Amino acid sequence: SSPLEETVKTTVAQNPVVVYSKSWCSYSSEVKSLFKSLQVEPLVVELDELGSEGSQLQNVLEKITGQYTVPNVFIGGKHIGGCSDTLQMYNKGELEGIIAEASGK
Amino acid sequence: SSPLEETVKTTVAQNPVVVYSKSWCSYSSEVKSLFKSLQVEPLVVELDELGSEGSQLQNVLEKITGQYTVPNVFIGGKHIGGCSDTLQMYNKGELEGIIAEASGK
Numbered sequence: 558s559s560p561l562e563e564t565v566k567t568t569v570a571q572n573p574v575v576v577y578s579k580s581w582c583s584y585s586s587e588v589k590s591l592f593k594s595l596q597v598e599p600l601v602v603e604l605d606e607l608g609s610e611g612s613q614l615q616n617v618l619e620k621i622t623g624q625y626t627v628p629n630v631f632i633g634g635k636h637i638g639g640c641s642d643t644l645q646m647y648n649k650g651e652l653e654g655i656i657a658e659a660s661g662k
Numbered sequence: 663s664s665p666l667e668e669t670v671k672t673t674v675a676q677n678p679v680v681v682y683s684k685s686w687c688s689y690s691s692e693v694k695s696l697f698k699s700l701q702v703e704p705l706v707v708e709l710d711e712l713g714s715e716g717s718q719l720q721n722v723l724e725k726i727t728g729q730y731t732v733p734n735v736f737i738g739g740k741h742i743g744g745c746s747d748t749l750q751m752y753n754k755g756e757l758e759g760i761i762a763e764a765s766g767k
């Protein structure tokens with residue numbers, strides 16, 4: 558496991574909600590807005606603001622999760638998916654529960 | 663008016679539906695899918711596939727329309743807006759009419 562892989566694994570283990578995002582991407586904005594409306598403050602990693610490390614991270618995320626696209630969402634260390642996956646969970650009433658669990662509530 | 667400005671003006675004048683897009687952008691995909699579902703074939707310009715001309719075009723579009731973001735949609739030479747604007751027009755039942763008009767039907 559590479560250092561960058563370890564970094565990602567540590568990040569998602571230590572933060573209840575993590576969003577790997579791109580700052581100018583509307584799907585990423587939608588997911589960030591959703592969490593904000595639930596009064597949750599995710600750790601947001603803007604891949605486009607990290608120069609070459611950003612694309613390396615995007616590749617590592619694909620290796621770990623099978624998902625190359627953004628947004629890439631983790632809750633309680635668990636890979637949730639992208640924008641549609643997260644919205645679907647919210648619409649099914651499942652999202653708030655797993656957030657509460659991950660936040661140790 | 664610069665050559666590139668003239669290019670854009672000619673493009674939107676000569677093509678009933680034009681979408682300035684980015685190939686990996688989900689909002690751009692949504693708009694392209696909408697037109698496809700209406701059996702309309704827009705002229706699609708993928709700005710990310712045009713190297714430096716792509717970003718120049720994006721700047722020219724902002725100069726002409728006031729809109730920097732993608733997708734950037736024109737129907738019958740008229741600036742419609744982005745993804746939300748186009749979807750809103752569709753939901754109001756206005757989109758199909760202006761497409762028909764622009765296609766000379």
Ligand SMILES: N[C@@H](CCC(=O)N[C@@H](CS)C(=O)NCC(=O)O)C(=O)O
Pocket residue numbers: 579582584585625626627628638639640641642686687688689
């Ligand atoms: N269905 C996915 C779509 C994800 C997607 O296509 N993301 C685009 C941006 S909107 C992407 O990551 N494209 C490649 C890139 O930006 O590197 C979701 O809901 O998250």
Ligand SMILES: N[C@@H](CCC(=O)N[C@@H](CS)C(=O)NCC(=O)O)C(=O)O
Pocket residue numbers: 581582583584684687689690730731732733743744745746747
């Ligand atoms: N509300 C606008 C959002 C447009 C937007 O923010 N587009 C993003 C991509 S999803 C953009 O162009 N960002 C700057 C860029 O990609 O250069 C719409 O519905 O089209």
Ligand code: FES
Pocket residue numbers: 581582583584585686687688689690
């Ligand atoms: S880049 Fe446009 S929706 Fe993600």
